[in-house]
Structure formats: C-alpha cells, structure tokens
Amino acid sequence: xxxxxxxxxxxxxxxxxxxxxxxxxxxxKRLRTHxxxxxxxxxxxxxxxxxVPVASRVMGGVMGPATVxxxxxxxxxxxxxxxxMIYAVGIAPGKLDRVxxxxxxxxxxxxxxxxxxQALLVVDAxxxxxxxxxxLIEIDSDGHRAGVAPADTNTLLAIARLLCDGGAELRGVLTxxxxxxxxxxxxxxxxxxxxxxxxxxxxxxTLRAAGxxxxxxxxxxxxxxxxxxxxxxxxxxxxxxxxxFDLVMxxxxxxxxxxxxxxxxxxxxxxxxxxxWVLVDAGWMALSRDRGTAGQDIDQGYGLVCDIxxxxxxxxxxxxxxxxxxxxxxxxxxxxxxLDLPIGxxxxxxxxxxxxxxxxxxxxxxxxxxxxxxxxKWPRFGGW
Amino acid sequence: xxxxxxxxxxxxxxxxxxxxxxxxxxxxKRLRTHxxxxxxxxxxxxxxxxxVPVASRVMGGVMGPATVxxxxxxxxxxxxxxxxMIYAVGIAPGKLDRVxxxxxxxxxxxxxxxxxxQALLVVDAxxxxxxxxxxLIEIDSDGHRAGVAPADTNTLLAIARLLCDGGAELRGVLTxxxxxxxxxxxxxxxxxxxxxxxxxxxxxxTLRAAGxxxxxxxxxxxxxxxxxxxxxxxxxxxxxxxxxFDLVMxxxxxxxxxxxxxxxxxxxxxxxxxxxWVLVDAGWMALSRDRGTAGQDIDQGYGLVCDIxxxxxxxxxxxxxxxxxxxxxxxxxxxxxxLDLPIGxxxxxxxxxxxxxxxxxxxxxxxxxxxxxxxxKWPRFGGW
Numbered sequence: 034x035x036x037x038x039x040x041x042x043x044x045x046x047x048x049x050x051x052x053x054x055x056x057x058x059x060x061x062k063r064l065r066t067h068x069x070x071x072x073x074x075x076x077x078x079x080x081x082x083x084x085v086p087v088a089s090r091v092m093g094g095v096m097g098p099a100t101v102x103x104x105x106x107x108x109x110x111x112x113x114x115x116x117x118m119i120y121a122v123g124i125a126p127g128k129l130d131r132v133x134x135x136x137x138x139x140x141x142x143x144x145x146x147x148x149x150x151q152a153l154l155v156v157d158a159x160x161x162x163x164x165x166x167x168x169l170i171e172i173d174s175d176g177h178r179a180g181v182a183p184a185d186t187n188t189l190l191a192i193a194r195l196l197c198d199g200g201a202e203l204r205g206v207l208t209x210x211x212x213x214x215x216x217x218x219x220x221x222x223x224x225x226x227x228x229x230x231x232x233x234x235x236x237x238x239t240l241r242a243a244g245x246x247x248x249x250x251x252x253x254x255x256x257x258x259x260x261x262x263x264x265x266x267x268x269x270x271x272x273x274x275x276x277x278f279d280l281v282m283x284x285x286x287x288x289x290x291x292x293x294x295x296x297x298x299x300x301x302x303x304x305x306x307x308x309x310w311v312l313v314d315a316g317w318m319a320l321s322r323d324r325g326t327a328g329q330d331i332d333q334g335y336g337l338v339c340d341i342x343x344x345x346x347x348x349x350x351x352x353x354x355x356x357x358x359x360x361x362x363x364x365x366x367x368x369x370x371x372l373d374l375p376i377g378x379x380x381x382x383x384x385x386x387x388x389x390x391x392x393x394x395x396x397x398x399x400x401x402x403x404x405x406x407x408x409x410k411w412p413r414f415g416g417w
Numbered sequence: 418x419x420x421x422x423x424x425x426x427x428x429x430x431x432x433x434x435x436x437x438x439x440x441x442x443x444x445x446k447r448l449r450t451h452x453x454x455x456x457x458x459x460x461x462x463x464x465x466x467x468x469v470p471v472a473s474r475v476m477g478g479v480m481g482p483a484t485v486x487x488x489x490x491x492x493x494x495x496x497x498x499x500x501x502m503i504y505a506v507g508i509a510p511g512k513l514d515r516v517x518x519x520x521x522x523x524x525x526x527x528x529x530x531x532x533x534x535q536a537l538l539v540v541d542a543x544x545x546x547x548x549x550x551x552x553l554i555e556i557d558s559d560g561h562r563a564g565v566a567p568a569d570t571n572t573l574l575a576i577a578r579l580l581c582d583g584g585a586e587l588r589g590v591l592t593x594x595x596x597x598x599x600x601x602x603x604x605x606x607x608x609x610x611x612x613x614x615x616x617x618x619x620x621x622x623t624l625r626a627a628g629x630x631x632x633x634x635x636x637x638x639x640x641x642x643x644x645x646x647x648x649x650x651x652x653x654x655x656x657x658x659x660x661x662f663d664l665v666m667x668x669x670x671x672x673x674x675x676x677x678x679x680x681x682x683x684x685x686x687x688x689x690x691x692x693x694w695v696l697v698d699a700g701w702m703a704l705s706r707d708r709g710t711a712g713q714d715i716d717q718g719y720g721l722v723c724d725i726x727x728x729x730x731x732x733x734x735x736x737x738x739x740x741x742x743x744x745x746x747x748x749x750x751x752x753x754x755x756l757d758l759p760i761g762x763x764x765x766x767x768x769x770x771x772x773x774x775x776x777x778x779x780x781x782x783x784x785x786x787x788x789x790x791x792x793x794k795w796p797r798f799g800g801w
Contacts, residue, residue: 102741122741123686125698126761150760179687179696302507303563314509322706357486357506376534377510
C-alpha cells in the first residue's frame with residue numbers, strides 16, 4: 034500500500050482527508066497496551082475507518098476479529114479476508130438474506146438483537162437456510178440507545194430461549210456505553226466502564242444460571258475501553274474512534290489534541306476582514322455537519338484550525354460552514370493576527386467527530402511526522 | 418434510465434434515498450413557470466443532485482447551462498455532455514490546472530473570485546495556457562459569506578481591470594443571497610430577492626460605466642429565485658434545492674411539506690417504550706448531521722417521519738441519531754400511538770436539508786405517485 038510519489042500536502046487537490054500514520058499507530062498501541070496481553074480480546078469497530086489498509090494496521094496484520102456497522106462493511110472486509118465479525122446494529126428482517134449469504138461463504142458473522150420478535154426472525158432464517166445464525170443479545174447498560182435493560186431478566190431469558198430452542202445460536206451478550214461520550218472529565222470514565230462491564234457480566238450470569246450458553250461477553254466504546262480498570266468476566270472489547278481520535282474525545286480528556294490522527298486539508302479562497310473571516314474550500318461536505326463539541330466545555334465550531342504541518346492555531350476555529358465553504362474565525366469572535374492568511378495558503382482542520390468527517394471522503398492521504406509528503410493513498414468506502 | 422424491475426420500497430435494502438419523480442418534475446416546472454419564457458435564463462445548481470439523470474430532468478433534455486460547486490461535478494457533467502458551467506466557489510490557485518484542462522476540452526467553464534490576488538492568478542493561468550479564462554466577480558449582497566461589498570467599487574474595478582488588462586475574460590458579476598435561508602416567512606422573500614438583484618445590477622452598472630464588459634448578471638438562491646418579482650437587469654438565475662425541496666425550505670414557507678421529493682427509507686429495528694422511542698436503521702450516516710430546522714419555528718429534529726407511502730406522521734420526528742441508528746419520537750416528547758410500529762416496518766424520513774442528506778448516498782431509488790415500485794435507480798457521485 035506504500036508507493037513512491039511526488040504528491041505532497043502542498044500539491045494534492047483540496048479538500049482532502051489527511052491521516053497521520055504514526056499517530057494512528059501510537060493510538061492503536063495505546064489501547065492494545067491498556068488491554069494487555071492477558072486481557073480481553075480487542076474486536077475493533079471498523080465503522081470509523083471503512084478502509085482495508087487501516088483495518089489491517091488496526092488488527093496488526095491478523096485479519097479479525099472485527100465489529101462492523103453495516104452489511105456493506107461486512108461484505109467488503111470479508112472480501113479482504115476478515116473471517117470473524119459482529120454486525121453491531123439491531124438486525125432487521127430484510128437484512129437476514131445477506132447475513133446468510135456471508136455465513137454460507139464461510140464468514141463467521143454474528144448479529145445482535147434486543148426483542149423476541151427479532152429472535153423469531155433469526156430463528157426462521159436459520160431454519161430456512163439450514164444454518165444456526167449466531168446472535169448476541171444487546172444490553173442497555175446506560176439508557177442511551179438500544180438493548181434490554183439489565184434488570185429485565187424476563188425479556189433477556191425469553192430472547193435467549195427463543196434462539197436456543199429454535200435452532201439459532203446464542204453467542205452471548207453485547208453492550209455499548211455510548212453514554213460515556215457525555216462525560217465531562219476522564220475522572221468519570223472508570224465509573225462508566227464499570228457500569229458497562231457490570232451490566233454485561235450480570236446478564237451473562239443470568240443466562241448461565243438458567244442453563245443457557247453465553248460464551249461471549251462483549252463491551253466497549255473508546256472512552257470506556259481506554260479507562261476501564263477491570264475487565265473481569267469480559268471476553269472482548271470493541272472500540273472504533275480510538276484509532277484516529279477527534280476533538281470530542283479530546284474534549285472529554287480521552288486523548289490530547291496532539292493525538293488526533295485525522296484532519297481535512299483546505300485552501301484559503303477568500304477574506305472578509307470586516308467579519309474577521311478567512312474563507313477556505315472545505316465546507317460541511319468535507320468536514321461533515323457534526324457539531325459534537327457544541328455541548329462540551331470548549332466548543333470547537335466545525336473544527337480546530339492547524340497549519341499545514343498539523344500544528345494547532347489554538348485561537349482559530351471553523352466558525353461557520355456551507356456546502357463547499359467554511360469560515361475560519363477567532364475563537365473569541367475578535368480579530369487575530371493569524372487570520373492574515375494569503376489566498377492559496379493551506380491549513381489542516383481537526384474534526385469534531387472522526388467517524389462523521391471520514392465518511393465524507395473516499396480516500397485517506399497518508400503522511401508521517403515531520404514531512405508533507407504523501408506516502409500512501411488509502412481507499413475507503415461508504416454505503417450500505 | 419428507466420428499467421423493468423421487481424424492486425419496490427418493500428424490498429430494497431435500507432437505508433436508502435428515495436426520489437419521487439413526479440414531485441421533482443412539479444418543482445422544476447414551478448421555477449421555470451415563475452421565471453417565464455421571457456425572463457432570465459435558469460442556470461440550475463447541480464450540487465444538490467450530483468446526478469446526470471436528475472440534471473437531465475432539471476434541464477429538460479438541454480445540456481446546460483449549469484452551476485457546479487466542485488471541479489469533480491464540472492468534470493462529471495462535462496463527460497455527460499454539459500458544455501456551459503460556472504464553478505461557483507471562489508477559485509483557489511491549485512485548481513486552475515483542472516479549469517484549463519476542461520476549457521481545453523471544449524467546455525465553457527467560468528470561475529468566480531472576489532480578490533485582486535485571485536484575479537492575478539487567473540491572469541497568470543490564462544497567459545500560461547494561452548486561453549482567456551472567464552471569471553465572474555462575486556458580489557456580497559447580504560453579508561452571509563463571500564464577495565465584494567456592493568459599495569466597494571474600488572475593489573470591484575481593480576479586480577475587473579486586472580482581468581481585462583491581463584488577458585483573462587471578465588464574464589460578469591454573480592451573487593448568492595444565501596442569507597435568505599434565515600427568513601422567517603415567505604412575506605420577507607421578495608425583499609431578499611430585490612436586495613440580491615439590486616446589488617448585482619448596480620455592480621454591473623459600475624463596471625459598464627467604467628467601460629468594462631459585464632455580459633452576465635447572475636443571481637440566485639431557491640428562496641429568492643421563487644419569490645423574486647422583478648429580474649430587470651438580471652441575465653440568469655441559479656438555484657439548486659428547488660428540485661427536491663426539504664424541511665428547511667418548508668419551514669421558511671418556500672414550499673409545502675408535500676412538495677418534498679426526497680426521503681430516506683428506513684426499517685424499524687427496535688423499541689425503547691420507556692423513553693418513547695422507536696429505533697430505525699437510518700442514522701446520521703443516512704440522514705446527515707444537518708439540523709437546519711433547529712433555528713426555525715418548527716424544529717423537525719433530524720427529519721419528519723412518514724409512512725412508507727410518504728404520508729407524514731406529523732407528530733413523529735427523528736429525536737436523535739447515531740451513526741447507523743435513529744430514534745423516532747413524539748414531537749412533544751410524550752407518547753404517541755403511532756409509535757407502536759412493529760419490527761420490520763418501513764418508514765420514510767423527510768430531510769432537513771436535501772443537499773446534505775443526498776450527499777450521504779450514492780444512488781436514488783426513483784418512485785412515482787401512488788406506487789411503491791422502484792421505477793429507476795439513478796447514480797449520484799461525491800468527492801472533489
């Protein structure tokens with residue numbers, strides 16, 4: 034995937050998505066070190082990267098296990114050799130044919146669900162296909178989205194029995210502490226992680242006490258994966274954004290701004306000095322509409338502005354964005370000598386939310402520390 | 418582009434982007450009728466559609482003129498036969514080689530600019546290529562983004578003279594009343610349109626009074642194009658979102674909700690009755706993160722929920738969205754009997770902002786009134 038090229042951040046077309054390979058590798062190593070060789074397995078969530086070369090780096094050359102958010106990801110990563118995946122969005126009936134086709138091709142793809150209705154659909158699809166589709170029961174550890182409430186053992190056991198009695202496979206339980214994104218400080222994160230762990234482990238114990246299997250106990254989110262102190266009873270940890278990090282993660286204190294491996298390269302195309310604006314050619318089409326830092330202590334607008342080398346100009350943020358225009362302005366709304374950027378100047382913009390910003394692009398321009406040379410161009414995909 | 422198919426909204430993979438062809442045609446006809454046969458030319462902005470089949474319908478089979486927001490659009494539409502385009506984002510120096518290549522291939526592509534620095538870059542590129550690159554001077558008619566202030570005749574004339582004296586082509590003036598999106602009522606729109614027209618026409622007069630050419634006087638935005646009463650002195654009108662419309666336009670009163678031709682088809686994948694939520698498989702990846710109605714009188718969340726036939730459930734909106742999940746909830750935060758949607762139910766979600774939502778998809782599933790059959794699948798593209 035590496036290539037000899039004369040491309041550099043001085044010459045590539047803008048806007049484009051820039052990935053700092055060394056920061057990415059450092060971020061990956063940090064989570065692997067935290068989990069430890071004897072700790073739970075890491076099942077990285079590839080929804081952030083959506084890229085085979087990135088996936089390969091995240092998994093250290095071993096092709097799996099992995100987590101995906103769409104069947105398109107499952108199909109693309111299966112074609113690249115990844116054999117063990119969880120499709121971690123509650124299964125819909127219309128998607129089971131594609132799940133069966135992937136399993137028939139030798140991929141160990143598991144689904145998740147949180148209702149008896151879905152269990153019956155998985156049972157029906159298993160019976161029709163003559164294969165036991167593996168399913169994990171989603172647990173709602175923090176009230177932020179989907180899953181069976183940990184205290185609702187009746188529903189948990191009903192779903193589990195439907196799966197087992199009907200000829201599907203009960204693979205285990207899964208939870209995602211997405212609520213940890215609302216934390217205000219890293220000091221709060223160990224408690225979020227413990228709440229996530231306790232919910233999953235207690236549901237696993239409920240299943241086992243009823244004589245039901247629960248080989249997999251799957252937890253994860255980037256904040257809880259990195260700040261969890263005890264993974265007792267957990268068999269695997271899922272996380273995605275830890276690979277790149279972003280301003281939302283920095284705002285919680287999960288990483289430093291300097292750890293953020295992803296940025297959008299943009300070119301200055303105009304000035305409105307009376308309004309304190311510099312206009313660049315990376316609008317929300319390149320940055321996404323994500324305003325994830327709006328509710329944090331430091332609102333980064335649509336992104337934090339850096340020079341072409343990636344050094345933050347701490348007082349300059351993207352104060353507004355249209356489809357193909359964004360406005361750089363001073364954080365305090367005033368004037369800033371750094372705003373005197375000539376037409377053609379190139380800047381890099383750190384994203385609020387790596388998943389959302391990366392999704393606006395179909396490739397990464399990969400660079401390394403201390404150089405503007407593009408050392409690789411890695412494809413990424415979208416769609417369902 | 419039409420095809421025989423057994424595909425229907427009951428069976429296509431979700432999430433996906435649905436286009437109601439008849440509503441689109443009605444919307445296109447509305448603007449053409451308003452402008453009139455003897456009125457200014459319509460130069461539709463193809464940034465919303467990014468699709469050759471849609472462009473063909475918008476232009477009534479005639480391949481141009483058109484407006485684009487990226488050089489990728491210019492290249493794609495040029496390959497499809499469109500010969501006359503304005504790239505309506507302030508030109509950056511690194512983009513002039515692609516502009517020259519398109520012009521050398523016979524495409525009449527014009528650029529826009531608002532600084533003397535850019536005029537010198539266009540002059541330099543014209544001289545190096547041996548062709549006169551046409552440029553329009555952008556006018557800031559409403560203070561919302563880019564352009565020369567109408568009163569700043571010194572800058573206007575300086576840019577114009579640099580272009581003419583240096584061997585580029587002064588094609589005219591262009592303005593975009595994007596500020597009209599902040600209107601609270603259609604009653605305010607004729608004044609926005611007149612402000613836009615007056616700014617462009619006065620700058621054209623300034624140029625002509627100085628003996629400089631100004632053949633093109635280009636104005637436009639969907640609200641001002643549809644509510645302008647007088648286009649005297651205007652040679653062409655640009656608009657894009659009028660083709661599809663969206664909830665932001667309905668919120669201003671530019672269209673009715675029933676005119677919105679675009680929706681996202683989604684499947685119910687879960688329930689959280691204690692929170693009043695139904696979960697669907699169209700998260701912000703399918704809907705976009707656009708919250709354009711947040712500042713309007715009626716906040717539509719991440720979109721207004723309709724049944725599979727496109728009939729709005731007026732009290733149900735998307736109250737939250739994650740990457741591949743969205744939560745349907747009652748507008749008032751309470752409970753609603755319509756929320757009793759079984760797993761597998763399909764709904765359609767009207768978008769806040771058609772440009773942003775369409776950008777998340779690579780094709781349109783085209784349907785017609787009174788039928789769930791997919792009559793065509795039209796590709797769309799992204800990137801730069």
